Amino acid sequence: MADHLADHRLELIMSVLKARGECRTTQLAQQFDLSEMTLRRDLHTLEKRGLLKRVHGGAVLLNSDVNYSLRLQQDQIKKQAIGLAATRFLKSGQTIYIDAGTTTLELARAIRQGLPQVTDLQIITHGITIATELAGQTPYHLQLIGGDVYQNALSTVGPLALAQIAELNIDHFFMAAVGVDQAMGWSNSNHVEAVIKRAVIERSKSSCALADSSKWNQPSYAPIVPFDAMSTWVVNPGLPDDALAAAQAAQIELVIA
Template sequence: MLAAQRQELILEQVRRDGGVRVTELVEAFAVSDMTIRRDLDTLEGRGELRKVHGGAVAPEGARTEEPGFEAKSTRQSGEKHAIARAVAGLIRPHSAVGLSAGTTTALVAEYLHQTPGLTVITNSVHVAEVFYRSERTDQTVALTGGFRTPSDALVGPIALASVRGLNLDALVLGVHGMHERAGFTTPNLMESETNRALVESADSLVVAADHTKWGTVGISTIAPLDRCDVLVTDEGLSPAARDTLQDRVGRLVVAEVPREDR
């Protein structure tokens, strides 16, 4: 087994269980204590975990930490573009579609803005700006009001009032994390409330989430995995995660990242 493969399995266990022990990893992978410690050093250096005596745990703040939009937009760029293209291909012309806030959903908007006849509801300033720039006369774009979060989502009572009572054909949802037990999550309690209202308004739920979201748990659950009709992710998702998601979501779509974008 290559070191990168072993480290991905270690990281998957940390995300699933919250921590790992060196002795257990040595036995599981049939490698030396020093090899496992080097793996943990590598993962800690990437900020993926935090070493403790005898093992490692998930990094602190993962459940409530909310990076800003610009910081997130530089992560997994190739994967997000591939996911966004695949998601856009699922949206029919002349439909009513919701787009939640997020860097991946903002890219979905870039691929959707030429789709004719859309009615778009969003709580994302970035998503709304993409459609406004297109200047199409056959599209209707409604931006909810509300307070702005670090990820540039509009939330709060005004956002909720704007969403409730709508009937959407589909919602494209961006998430902070996805987990077998916790489902689709966010680190922001108010954003979670707005996203749940968007989910309730939609006939079909399409989740756009790159592979790094698997195993991450935000403080608040938006929806369980089995509420998702289509999950679009990328090739970096581990085989074990794919098996779990194929059993839980309606349909799993794995977008291929072009070689030049990797």
């Protein structure tokens, strides 16, 4: 019985964290009529499970990731069209950076199919599946950023990755995003990859978002950059009028895949 009650408390805490992204110990104690000592013990348990990080006075959610294999199966036709449409920006002599993600994976697959007009391309990525897709399959130079492996997204992250990115000069960054709206801008389901994306944007001459229309008005856990930080957005048909107006106001070029 005690174990069942403890599990129920943990579920309640996680429901609050997923809704807010963070929580305060005093607020949770009042909301669930629990002692702060009990809550601190529960937060410690959840931290050991890798679900949150304790901070002074409370805790923050580490991520709201969906399983990578599940994301691979979602909206495949839309993602394929977006990936193929993004190849129009590729030119010989460019250095491009392909973000980790299931939509950007379709860009890599389109590149693998062949780009007759592009003879020379430098491709950089921290996406392990992106590198696996392209390695030995194209005539282009491929660089995989090193670092700690973030297993929820099959990507490399952390200080080593950031140090390598800081040395790059990138012509075009193709960025994946979990959510986007005017208020929060482009957002991601975890903090560690959001940091990587921001670092790449800082080293890129232009940045292009690859995100389907279902991402609009669906802000995720970790902010990346403001909405107008992207120069281009490749998206499937069906963006609502407010998204079209927002993109026009932000001077973002829309490419409908």
